[in-house]
Each structure stands twice: as structure tokens, then as C-alpha cells.
Amino acid sequence: DTAVSQTPKYLVTQMGNDKSIKCEQNLGHDTMYWYKQDSKKFLKIMFSYNNKELIINETVPNRFSPKSPDKAHLNLHINSLELGDSAVYFCASSQDASATYNEQFFGPGTRLTVL
Amino acid sequence: AQSVTQLDSQVPVFEEAPVELRCNYSSSVSVYLFWYVQYPNQGLQLLLKYLSGSTLVESINGFEAEFNKSQTSFHLRKPSVHISDTAEYFCAVTVSGGYQKVTFGTGTKLQVIP
Numbered sequence: 001d002t003a004v005s006q007t008p009k010y011l012v013t014q015m016g017n018d019k020s021i022k023c024e025q026n027l028g029h030d031t032m033y034w035y036k037q038d039s040k041k042f043l044k045i046m047f048s049y050n051n052k053e054l055i056i057n058e059t060v061p062n063r064f065s066p067k068s069p070d071k072a073h074l075n076l077h078i079n080s081l082e083l084g085d086s087a088v089y090f091c092a093s094s095q096d097a098s099a100t101y102n103e104q105f106f107g108p109g110t111r112l113t114v115l
Numbered sequence: 116a117q118s119v120t121q122l123d124s125q126v127p128v129f130e131e132a133p134v135e136l137r138c139n140y141s142s143s144v145s146v147y148l149f150w151y152v153q154y155p156n157q158g159l160q161l162l163l164k165y166l167s168g169s170t171l172v173e174s175i176n177g178f179e180a181e182f183n184k185s186q187t188s189f190h191l192r193k194p195s196v197h198i199s200d201t202a203e204y205f206c207a208v209t210v211s212g213g214y215q216k217v218t219f220g221t222g223t224k225l226q227v228i229p
Contacts, residue, residue: 004158031215041203043159043219055214090158100215101147101166106158 003027004107006091012113013081020077021110023091031055031097032074033104034066035090043090049074050097081114088112117142117208121220128196129228136191136223138180138206148189149207149217150180159205165189176200201227 004025013019025032033056034046048056049068063079078085091107118141128134140146147166151159163174170182180191189206206220 041222043205045216048214048216050214056216094215097214100209100211100213102215103161103164104217106160108158
């Protein structure tokens, strides 16, 4: 009964390719997030969706496009992959983004390696 | 904007010894403070959080953290560590109001030595 799941767990691809990462949460939460964790473990928010609407969009290249078909799913599509995109990408969810004290629940991560 | 500083990138400690992981934050408004733990090859999970009230908060596995407003700190402590505590620990902060946007520190790797 995984609360936040991501697929795939590992993704190895060539520069210039397009790839997608999928995320699903079964917690009934309204808000979902994408984070990027670099090789030094620094964790930075990329996007946040609340009830399928984009509410946070950090300074992320427009090669990254999130899509939320419903509030339980938040996918991340990356066009024209670059070497610097290599990182671990985490999906997370929280009950309600307007309650800023809420705990976030993280998925297991997707390790993306761009060759 | 808020920020978090974790000065120690790595903390080695012998099993059953006490440990303190330091965290300082900066914000011009009221904050909520969190400690998350990341075990190898896993996502982050909440260890404990401070919202209001008592400045000392505890987790179920023996960790505690104390909110110190005057020193803008939220240090994490455990009186006796176990091998299973080996992990990366992240201090995090959000502010009240608006949408939740968590700012994480750079993490502290706790290495428990048998």
C-alpha cells in the first residue's frame, strides 16, 4: 500500500531525448510537488499543483513540463534532456497547500542519468 | 524569503553516543520548522516538526529538537544513537500564509560507527 509511488525508479537516457516520470498518491491529498535532488543531496522544489492547478513554478527551464490529469497524479515530462538534468527527482504530496504546516509525503525517487 | 543553514555536512558518531545536528533558519515572518530523514535510496520522511506551543518536540524514535527563537535555531538531538540512525537529515522551514513552499537545508549525513 505505497502512499506515493513513482515510475520508473531508474532512468538512463541519451542527451537530447525526451522522457517522462509518473507519480501517483493514494492519500487523498490535494497538493503534489516535484523536487530535484542533486549529487550533493541539495533538494529544491520545482513545481507544485493544488487540485490540478499549478501554484508554484520555480525558475525551471521550460523543457520541464508538469501535467496533472487529476489530483492523485502528477507527471513530469522533460524535453531535450541535458547532462545537467541528471539527478534524483522526488514526487511528494501534502493534504492542502494552504495549510503550510502540513507534512509532506515523499515518493521513493527516480534516479535520472543523462549520458 | 526564508532560508535554512545546516553547517555540518557530515557527523560521525559512535554507537550509543549522543549527537546534535545543527540547524539555523532565517525568516522575517513566523515559521514552521521540520526535520526530515532520508535513509539510503529512499524518499524523505518526517521525523518531527515544530508548529507552536512547547519549544521542545520529540519523535517516536528518541530524537528531539528545540525551537530557539532568539537564536533562530532548531537543533536536533538524540542522547544515544543506534546503527539504524545512519541517514541523511534535512532541516526545513515554511512560513505561515500563502501556499506551502518548503525550503530545505543542505542536509547532514549522520554516520553511526559501531
